[in-house]
């Protein structure tokens with residue numbers, strides 16, 4: 001089997017760390033693995049298949065001889081280094097928002113628009129969508145194909161790991177401080193996140209929405225290849241460590257029943273339906289954490305409109321929302337003989 005030289009840029013972060021773990025878990029055909037981060041991390045090691053690999057500083061010459069670059073070092077860093085890596089012949093799959101809405105850069109969720117992947121040839125870069133968008137479109141696609149979605153109203157309940165490793169630490173430290181009657185520290189979020197929820201993810205825009213909310217609007221349309229889908233989003237940060245939850249309401253052109261939704265989603269790649277209210281069974285972040293699938297439950301018809309469905313959708317934001325989707329894109333490139 002052909003093997004590849006792989007570099008992970010942002011390897012010491014929440015997403016990068018998970019990418020290394022998933023490369024090992026899925027036995028990705030790695031010839032050589034290079035781990036890159038900022039100068040702060042030089043000297044640290046990360047274990048891969050029983051070997052401790054030293055973290056190197058991300059530099060302009062880091063990508064010589066690298067076939068696949070898996071990026072999650074933050075938007076500004078990707079903006080600078082992804083084109084440099086691509087110019088040296090490496091295919092970049094980028095987790096940041098830096099290139100997602102550029103028309104000649106594919107934005108890919110393999111279960112939804114794998115055909116778009118061929119567009120990587122334009123600039124040597126493929127974008128991985130925003131975590132909240134990925135889990136939503138995996139579920140929307142089969143329903144859109146069946147009943148054509150006109151409008152989506154979504155409210156998110158997003159885990160702190162979506163803000164990176166510093167946010168996980170901040171939540172843990174605030175919980176400890178509160179139990180020990182000490183002052184809490186706020187560095188990552190503008191307000192206390194422990195025992196609270198913040199209707200504020202990323203920065204506010206002039207239209208009153210946040211960037212996170214507008215990512216869900218624009219990225220959904222690009223991935224689904226349909227600009228007519230209307231999306232209204234409210235993104236909320238909650239004190240959960242792993243796993244984003246979403247309350248999703250859709251309005252469709254054609255009538256679709258709750259049973260039809262269950263049948264359409266059950267067994268689709270990447271989806272598990274957990275929908276048994278009689279036994280208190282529905283998706284929850286504590287069960288989705290560490291798993292690959294997008295979990296769907298609380299499927300019911302919206303009685304306030306003619307053709308509407310409500311659902312509750314949960315997935316591990318670091319896995320399907322980031323690291324796993326990235327590696328699935330790399331696997332797809334190999335499967336299709338594109339690299």
Ligand SMILES: NC(=O)c1ccc[n+]([C@@H]2O[C@H](COP(=O)([O-])OP(=O)(O)OC[C@H]3O[C@@H](n4cnc5c(N)ncnc54)[C@H](OP(=O)(O)O)[C@@H]3O)[C@@H](O)[C@H]2O)c1
Nearest residue numbers: 010011012013014015037038041073074096162164165322
């Ligand atoms: N967390 C999620 O659920 C999620 C989902 C989708 C997309 N993303 C995106 O993925 C990116 C990373 O997220 P994260 O959650 O993994 O963040 P994180 O935990 O804060 O990790 C950031 C990583 O980037 C590295 N880095 C920072 N500045 C750098 C520089 N100047 N040069 C080289 N490396 C640098 C850090 O290295 P050091 O350790 O050396 O500082 C670390 O490895 C962000 O753009 C984020 O929006 C995250």
